[in-house]
Amino acid sequence: MATTATTVPAHVPDALVWDADFDAFTAEGRDPWAAICRLHDGPPIRWCTNVAYGRSGWLLTRYDLISEAMIDYENFTAERHGMIADLVGENVRLNPIEIDPPAHHGYRRLLNPHFTPKALRELEEAVRRSASELVDKFAGQGGCEFISQFAIPYPSYVFLDLMNMPRAMLDQFIHWEDGIMRGADMAERVKAAREVYAYLKAHREKQLEQPGNPLLDAMVNGEVDGRQLTYLESMGMFYVLYVGGLDTVYSTLGWILRYLATHPDLQERLRADSELIGPAVEEFTRAFSVVVTHRNLARDTVFHGVQMKAGEEIHLPLMLADRDPSVFADPHRVDIDRKSRHIAFGTGTHNCLGIHLAKRELRIVIELFLQRFSNIRLREGEEYRYHTGRTFGIEYLPLAWD
Numbered sequence: 001m002a003t004t005a006t007t008v009p010a011h012v013p014d015a016l017v018w019d020a021d022f023d024a025f026t027a028e029g030r031d032p033w034a035a036i037c038r039l040h041d042g043p044p045i046r047w048c049t050n051v052a053y054g055r056s057g058w059l060l061t062r063y064d065l066i067s068e069a070m071i072d073y074e075n076f077t078a079e080r081h082g083m084i085a086d087l088v089g090e091n092v093r094l095n096p097i098e099i100d101p102p103a104h105h106g107y108r109r110l111l112n113p114h115f116t117p118k119a120l121r122e123l124e125e126a127v128r129r130s131a132s133e134l135v136d137k138f139a140g141q142g143g144c145e146f147i148s149q150f151a152i153p154y155p156s157y158v159f160l161d162l163m164n165m166p167r168a169m170l171d172q173f174i175h176w177e178d179g180i181m182r183g184a185d186m187a188e189r190v191k192a193a194r195e196v197y198a199y200l201k202a203h204r205e206k207q208l209e210q211p212g213n214p215l216l217d218a219m220v221n222g223e224v225d226g227r228q229l230t231y232l233e234s235m236g237m238f239y240v241l242y243v244g245g246l247d248t249v250y251s252t253l254g255w256i257l258r259y260l261a262t263h264p265d266l267q268e269r270l271r272a273d274s275e276l277i278g279p280a281v282e283e284f285t286r287a288f289s290v291v292v293t294h295r296n297l298a299r300d301t302v303f304h305g306v307q308m309k310a311g312e313e314i315h316l317p318l319m320l321a322d323r324d325p326s327v328f329a330d331p332h333r334v335d336i337d338r339k340s341r342h343i344a345f346g347t348g349t350h351n352c353l354g355i356h357l358a359k360r361e362l363r364i365v366i367e368l369f370l371q372r373f374s375n376i377r378l379r380e381g382e383e384y385r386y387h388t389g390r391t392f393g394i395e396y397l398p399l400a401w402d
């Protein structure tokens with residue numbers, strides 16, 4: 001589908017130019033994974049005239065190339081200024097996702113110890129409780145609209161517990177999230193982002209006065225390079241933990257529940273042997289990798305024979321990596337017995353800080369729904385709705401059960 005006659009830089013070979021709106025292309029048809037994977041049939045490196053928000057840039061379509069770009073932070077930088085600064089009105093950067101090594105390592109050293117499986121063990125009970133509380137609200141109704149009644153509030157609940165914030169803030173946080181992610185216009189998104197930022201700032205100040213929570217202490221009083229974190233470095237961490245686990249978790253959950261609702265045989269298998277839920281989470285996150293991330297060229301470089309110039313964007317759809325037929329046999333098949341080395345949580349220096357938390361959140365939901373409900377299915381006569389873009393997410397998923 002042709003877009004506008006965007007000027008293509010002179011160094012881009014004609015054969016690599018793809019005059020298309022990437023987001024519209026991925027949204028064609030009923031299955032975004034099938035839609036985007038048509039790109040596997042073309043060149044592994046392309047120049048897309050509208051790769052995101054009307055901007056042009058490079059697009060990689062293969063597992064090996066995408067992994068290589070994520071690992072090679074010297075050529076493909078994640079450094080960005082101003083992405084959220086405009087939104088929240090302070091010169092803050094998402095920390096550590098918008099910062100390259102070596103500075104990046106110092107921030108991760110502060111955060112990592114609080115996101116290991118061992119450190120998260122205590123949070124697990126709270127996560128289970130949040131999931132149960134949400135399910136209790138609709139358990140007797142024979143079904144639910146999974147996204148609004150469960151998938152959206154659930155990660156906010158987990159965030160509140162992780163950050164030692166009052167659970168009574170749940171509705172307020174859902175309201176803010178709605179404004180940021182689905183706000184009708186920019187003004188609404190800015191308003192919600194500023195309100196949440198102000199709340200995070202006040203929570204940080206409270207922590208300065210009453211320390212004691214190990215994760216918050218690290219984010220407020222932690223040291224990098226022998227000095228205390230600055231206010232903006234610290235706020236960048238608060239904000240990244242807020243946004244990092246919201247739409248990623250809800251989107252992945254939506255695809256998982258949709259798959260289970262259309263595969264009663266797999267429901268039965270997982271119910272009969274809950275040990276299989278761990279491997280199922282692995283395979284679900286591969287098959288339903290929801291993130292399209294990007295980098296910028298730090299300098300002029302030749303990447304696999306293609307000349308790229310400093311400052312250009314390079315987009316990395318992780319679903320193309322994780323459904324690459326040259327790495328995963330029969331990639332569109334969900335096979336929980338598959339041993340996979342997928343990159344749904346990224347790879348290299350910026351690999352997901354919340355990976356163990358996320359997997360736990362997903363496992364707990366699958367366990368809970370399978371325990372509480374039998375014959376989970378899509379509500380008859382209704383259609384699910386989804387969006388593509390920077391994350392592939394289901395927006396509406398009507399479920400029924402016996």
Ligand code: HEM
Pocket residue numbers: 070095096097098108240241244245246248249252290291293294318343344345346347349350351352353354355357358
């Ligand atoms: C299914 C859920 C999740 C998925 C699929 C996911 C995916 C990802 C991916 C692909 C990246 C790397 C992005 C890049 O390199 O550009 C990433 C980074 C990150 N994620 Fe997650 N994520 C999930 C859940 C979470 C949760 C629950 C948290 C909250 C703690 C979180 C926090 C982060 C942070 C802080 C980073 C940046 C790490 C760094 O720059 O060093 N994520 N995630």
